[in-house]
Amino acid sequence: MSMNAFSSVSDWVFDLDNTLYPAQTNLFAQIDDKIVEYVIRLTGMSREDAQRIQKDYYRRYGTTLRGLMMEYAIEPDDFLEFVHDIDHEALKPDLRLGEAIGRLPGRKFIMTNGTRQHARAVATKLGIFDYFSDTFGIQEAELMPKPYAETYERFIKLYDIDAKSSAMFEDLARNLKVPHDLGMRTVLVVPGGTREVFREDWELRGRNAPHVDYVTDNLAAFLETLVG
Known part of the structure; x- marks a missing residue:
């Protein structure tokens, strides 16, 4: 799939943990x-x-x-x-990522299996919170997590999203199956160095699956290729 496939995207959906920040932060x-x-x-x-x-x-x-x-x-x-009562001090502002997200056309959302409060705390520490239109957390999903299809359907209905004009960024390939089936562009974010230390084998499966359109080990750099 060509990078031109993103030219019609107007809604950008990002997972939170291990996607908007690298797993190495622990x-x-x-x-x-x-x-x-x-x-x-x-x-x-x-x-x-x-x-x-x-x-x-x-x-x-x-x-x-x-x-x-x-x-x-x-x-x-x-x-x-x-x-979710954790220490966020390991997170530092990611100015490059924030600038890249800010330049994306259209709306940006965080869709997480964590809480909205956790997402806000993390995104604020990263310096990227203000770039997002809203956060869809586990409570907004009525406690039904990704990868269940009804969770994505609830998300799409809530924000009146056209899946065919959307892109989804995730660190777990299994969470991209439903978005791909709905017509979203799908991007698997696998930061370098996480395979041996931070992730279990099952979490790393599927990067070559047909429902994964792109794989990147650097989210900011990938987004920069989309906005020029």
Whole structure:
């Protein structure tokens, strides 16, 4: 697919964690640790078993929260508040990324399986928050995470988006399947150096899948090629 495919894009949709900032910051690792701690408190499991449950639910249900709601019938608000109470100091302003996002024509959105408050905190630290029209978080999705189709449909309906005039940026290939089927241009963001240290094998599958139109290891540089 040619880069000219983006010439008609008027709505730009970005995942948050490990997409708008690189996994090397370890920010999402803090959330992982908080989730494991929550599972330990909930179940009394060992840390090893809690980590296994956390990864298993994340893989099977899209988020650990969804798995805990299905398997343990937990209330989501306490979970979301607890796991997103993290230190954002590792994040620094990304002026290059902000400038590139700001030059994109049309509307820009954050679509995350985290909370709107978490997205605001992260985007503010990165210095890019003001470039976005809105943030669609897990509560706006009625607790149904990506990659479920109804989540994307809810997002599209809420903002009156034409999928065929949209682009989606994600760090997980599985979360690009539905957007691609809907007609969006899809971009997989895989920052260099994350394969061996920061990501599990299943998270890295699919970069050559037919529903992934482009792969980049540098989001800012990729966006710069679109705006000249």
